[in-house]
Amino acid sequence: xxxxxxxxxxxxxxxxxxxxxxxxxxxxxxxxxxxxxxxxxxxxxxxxxxxxxxxxxxxxxxxxxxxxxxxxxxxx
Numbered sequence: 136x137x138x139x140x141x142x143x144x145x146x147x148x149x150x151x152x153x154x155x156x157x158x159x160x161x162x163x164x165x166x167x168x169x170x171x172x173x174x175x176x177x178x179x180x181x182x183x184x185x186x187x188x189x190x191x192x193x194x195x196x197x198x199x200x201x202x203x204x205x206x207x208x209x210x211x
């Protein structure tokens with residue numbers, strides 16, 4: 136879910152004319168390169184996070200909202 140949101144934010148920041156405007160006069164192949172490059176960067180970050188044992192921020196937020204805060208056992 137974090138990857139999907141990151142992709143959406145990246146495209147919203149890179150392509151519209153009201154932001155960085157990379158999609159304004161771009162040809163189809165250039166837009167495809169932006170999409171593939173964005174996907175590769177997000178994939179590398181997700182793979183590194185997975186190997187390190189980290190969940191994405193959207194997954195953490197969803198678990199907190201669904202299950203509540205993490206409870207630690209109280210010493211007896």
